[in-house]
Amino acid sequence: xxxxxxxxxxxxxxxxxxxxxxxxxxxxxxxxxxxxxxxxxxxxxxxxxxxxxxxxxxxxxxxxxxxxxxxxxxxxxxxxxxxxxxxxxxxxxxxxxxxxxxxxxxxxxxxxxxxxxxxxxxxxxxxxxxxxxxxxxxxxxxxxxxxxxxxxxxxxxxxxxxxxxxxxxxxxxxxxxxxxxxxxxxxxxxxxxxxxxxxxxxxxxxxxxxxxxxxxxxxxxxxxxxxxxxxxxxxxxxxxxxxxxxxxxxxxxxxxxxxxxxxxxxxxxxxxxxxxxxxxxxxxxxxxxxxxxxxxxxxxxxxxxxxxxxxxxxxxxxxxxxxxxxxxxxxxxxxxxxxxxx
Amino acid sequence: xxxxxxxxxxxxxxxxxxxxxxxxxxxxxxxxxxxxxxxxxxxxxxxxxxxxxxxxxxxxxxxxxxxxxxxxxxxxxxxxxxxxxxxxxxxxxxxxxxxxxxxxxxxxxxxxxxxxxxxxxxxxxxxxxxxxxxxxxxxxxxxxxxxxxxxxxxxxxxxxxxxxxxxxxxxxxxxxxxxxxxxxxxxxxxxxxxxxxxxxxxxxxxxxxxxxxxxxxxxxxxxxxxxxxxxxxxxxxxxxxxxxxxxxxxxxxxxxxxxxxxxxxxxxxxxxxxxxxxxxxxxxxxxxxxxxxxxxxxxxxxxxxxxxxxxxxxxxxxxxxxxxxxxxxxxxxxxxxxxxxx
DNA sequence: CTGAAAGCGCTAACAC
DNA sequence: GTGTTAGCGCTTTCAG
Numbered sequence: 001x002x003x004x005x006x007x008x009x010x011x012x013x014x015x016x017x018x019x020x021x022x023x024x025x026x027x028x029x030x031x032x033x034x035x036x037x038x039x040x041x042x043x044x045x046x047x048x049x050x051x052x053x054x055x056x057x058x059x060x061x062x063x064x065x066x067x068x069x070x071x072x073x074x075x076x077x078x079x080x081x082x083x084x085x086x087x088x089x090x091x092x093x094x095x096x097x098x099x100x101x102x103x104x105x106x107x108x109x110x111x112x113x114x115x116x117x118x119x120x121x122x123x124x125x126x127x128x129x130x131x132x133x134x135x136x137x138x139x140x141x142x143x144x145x146x147x148x149x150x151x152x153x154x155x156x157x158x159x160x161x162x163x164x165x166x167x168x169x170x171x172x173x174x175x176x177x178x179x180x181x182x183x184x185x186x187x188x189x190x191x192x193x194x195x196x197x198x199x200x201x202x203x204x205x206x207x208x209x210x211x212x213x214x215x216x217x218x219x220x221x222x223x224x225x226x227x228x229x230x231x232x233x234x235x236x237x238x239x240x241x242x243x244x245x246x247x248x249x250x251x252x253x254x255x256x257x258x259x260x261x262x263x264x265x266x267x268x269x270x271x272x273x274x275x276x277x278x279x280x281x282x283x284x285x286x287x288x289x290x291x292x293x294x295x296x297x298x299x300x301x302x303x304x305x306x307x308x309x310x311x312x313x314x315x316x317x318x319x320x321x322x323x324x325x326x327x328x329x330x331x332x333x334x335x336x337x338x339x340x341x342x
Numbered sequence: 343x344x345x346x347x348x349x350x351x352x353x354x355x356x357x358x359x360x361x362x363x364x365x366x367x368x369x370x371x372x373x374x375x376x377x378x379x380x381x382x383x384x385x386x387x388x389x390x391x392x393x394x395x396x397x398x399x400x401x402x403x404x405x406x407x408x409x410x411x412x413x414x415x416x417x418x419x420x421x422x423x424x425x426x427x428x429x430x431x432x433x434x435x436x437x438x439x440x441x442x443x444x445x446x447x448x449x450x451x452x453x454x455x456x457x458x459x460x461x462x463x464x465x466x467x468x469x470x471x472x473x474x475x476x477x478x479x480x481x482x483x484x485x486x487x488x489x490x491x492x493x494x495x496x497x498x499x500x501x502x503x504x505x506x507x508x509x510x511x512x513x514x515x516x517x518x519x520x521x522x523x524x525x526x527x528x529x530x531x532x533x534x535x536x537x538x539x540x541x542x543x544x545x546x547x548x549x550x551x552x553x554x555x556x557x558x559x560x561x562x563x564x565x566x567x568x569x570x571x572x573x574x575x576x577x578x579x580x581x582x583x584x585x586x587x588x589x590x591x592x593x594x595x596x597x598x599x600x601x602x603x604x605x606x607x608x609x610x611x612x613x614x615x616x617x618x619x620x621x622x623x624x625x626x627x628x629x630x631x632x633x634x635x636x637x638x639x640x641x642x643x644x645x646x647x648x649x650x651x652x653x654x655x656x657x658x659x660x661x662x663x664x665x666x667x668x669x670x671x672x673x674x675x676x677x678x679x680x681x682x683x684x
Numbered sequence: 685c686t687g688a689a690a691g692c693g694c695t696a697a698c699a700c
Numbered sequence: 701g702t703g704t705t706a707g708c709g710c711t712t713t714c715a716g
Contacts, residue, residue: 006693008692008693008694009693009694010693010694018702018703019702019703019704020693020694020695020703020704021694021695021696021702021703021704021705022701022702022703024693024694024695024696025695025696025701025702028695032701032702033701033702034701034702037701037702051459051460051482052460052693052694053401053462053692053693053694054460054461054462054694055397055400055401055406055461055462055692055693055694056401056692056693056694056695056708057693057694057695058397058401058694058708059395059397059398059400059401059692059693059694059708059709059710060693060694060695060696060707060708061694061695061708062708064397066440073426074416074422074425074426074429075419075422075423075426075643076422077417077419079422080416080417080418080421080422081417083416083417084415084416084417084443087416087441087442087443088443091442096440096442096457096461097440097441097442098408098438098439098440099429099439099441100429100433100438100439101426101429101430115438117393118393118394118396119396119397119438120395120396120397140393258630284626284627285626285627285630288600288627288630288631289630289631289632290631290632301417348709350708350709350710351709351710352709352710360686360687361686361687361688362687362688362709362710362711363686363687363688363689363710363711363712364685364686364687366709366710366711366712367685367686367711367712370711374685374686375685375686376685376686379685379686394709394710395708395709395710396710397708397709397710398692398708398709398710398711399709399710399711400692400710401692401693401694401708401709401710402691402692402709402710402711402712403692403710403711404692
């Protein structure tokens with residue numbers, strides 16, 4: 001059964017007494033090739049067990065039909081859903097997806113960018129590492145005009161396509177909702193402020209307070225480096241056991257919002273009656289925690305699909321030179337954790 | 343800034359008045375090249391902005407340094423962790439990872455296998471789609487002796503490397519634990535029985551019952567097609583409202599186990615006092631649900647790393663002709679959902 | 685220690 | 701409608 005030698009178009013050509021180019025064209029159903037010939041070639045090809053050598057074609061065409069994706073880590077609900085969307089869309093268009101994890105480290109992100117650059121991917125989608133503050137490692141892509149799209153955790157300093165949500169507005173509606181539920185002292189778990197997503201969420205939170213005539217109290221704003229559950233729990237403990245406890249919390253992600261609920265339970269603080277909580281992302285855990293967590297619906301899958309589409313269409317349409325930003329709508333999903341009134 | 347033309351080793355060679363072969367060797371730090379020359383070449387290369395053309399090297403070397411991964415869908419905790427492990431290990435060894443989702447459909451799995459086969463990946467890791475019952479689409483890999491490793495949802499009919507856990511034993515200890523907690527009527531949520539993982543879990547469950555002198559009651563065994571939360575909730579409702587309600591449930595995954603707890607809460611059945619519950623996987627939701635869900639710790643990341651290692655080492659060591667099975671240990675994680683005694 | 689030259693397999697411009 | 705031919709950029713054998 002084993003075939004030690006790979007069949008090439010030359011083998012087919014020889015057997016059929018035609019030229020390699022004819023075979024090549026026939027295999028692509030080129031219009032200038034007779035139907036007869038096409039049939040003949042196809043038959044012979046499958047008979048000999050031919051498989052096209054994509055690598056050779058890639059070399060010749062200067063195209064790999066592969067896109068790269070650099071993300072923090074794949075085992076997070078938002079990211080895995082995002083990347084799932086990218087894959088679906090890319091496959092539709094005949095592209096492969098290589099992914100690489102930065103584990104939120106700049107060093108790894110740079111390494112990944114370089115490796116992917118050298119592997120001649122046709123485009124790159126990036127959601128930045130938490131740490132990243134400088135963006136030189138993406139310059140080579142711009143210089144060589146390789147399509148580059150940032151998603152969610154983006155930088156605006158680089159003149160590339162962006163796919164984002166309106167973080168400011170999302171945070172605004174989340175906070176406004178808490179206010180409408182009667183909260184007057186609303187705390188905020190903020191993320192690293194050099195990352196636009198977290199900076200904007202903080203802004204939206206402050207906007208809502210200001211609009212409602214509530215003071216922005218810096219002692220109610222905690223900046224968490226990683227926004228993981230340990231950090232979230234500690235922050236919750238701190239703010240819930242301190243004097244002048246808040247009656248509402250808007251957290252920058254669901255993970256820490258869940259920690260808040262768990263901590264409140266432990267401390268005997270009633271959610272939502274004494275403490276209303278809203279998270280961000282709509283991770284699966286939102287409907288598992290009791291009370292269910294109100295949150296902002298983050299359209300991860302759609303963002304992935306759009307990023308891929310943007311990347312591949314921008315690519316084939318060099319007329320669009322200017323960088324475009326796609327900003328997706330989000331909505332508040334109100335659940336028990338913040339529902340005091342009907 | 344833009345470079346319209348790519349620099350090749352020929353450009354470097356010309357500038358330096360040496361031959362392309364010397365440049366090629368120097369770039370690889372071949373021992374037969376003088377240190378002087380190597381330095382000169384490296385300097386010129388970076389000065390000209392040279393980047394190696396990996397595609398050309400791939401063609402020449404008949405190797406892509408890329409491995410493919412086919413999984414059901416990436417946005418599941420177990421899968422995303424698995425795939426994260428694969429990527430980490432692959433990167434260490436200088437390999438890229440292309441992933442493709444089957445969405446649990448055979449048709450897509452076949453398509454993915456064919457596409458990846460043609461793209462000349464150096465190896466393939468597969469966790470089978472729920473549906474898959476025939477395995478011809480993997481034959482081409484075997485014929486061409488392209489390393490093939492199955493993980494978790496595997497087939498034993500194909501003489502390839504396998505990375506699995508001991509599902510029978512895991513289910514056995516889970517069920518035994520329920521018995522030790524005093525359960526005498528233990529139900530089981532089984533998965534599709536043509537998938538080895540679910541078949542073995544059922545066997546382990548039955549073994550534990552039999553060993554303890556308890557009857558295997560088929561009315562307590564429900565086979566769920568997809569093991570998603572909707573199915574889980576329905577099954578829970580059915581079995582908890584029927585006559586002769588069970589006092590324990592061992593579910594084949596955490597998703598449905600959580601549904602059981604949620605349903606029990608709604609029905610006013612106390613967990614664990616009236617109904618002890620054990621799941622499988624140790625998904626993040628286990629510690630979010632209240633009471634926390636006892637489960638089997640599934641070493642997803644490690645499985646991914648091992649699968650990648652197995653794939654890449656087997657590859658470079660053709661002496662190992664026989665297919666090997668790596669079976670990982672699991673352990674029971676006991677939490678509140680099944681803790682009646684101390 | 686270095687160079688010449690062939691070839692990995694495919695494509696497409698240019699002939700006929 | 702089909703054939704000839706020249707590469708895509710790299711590696712490596714063989715020769716020196």
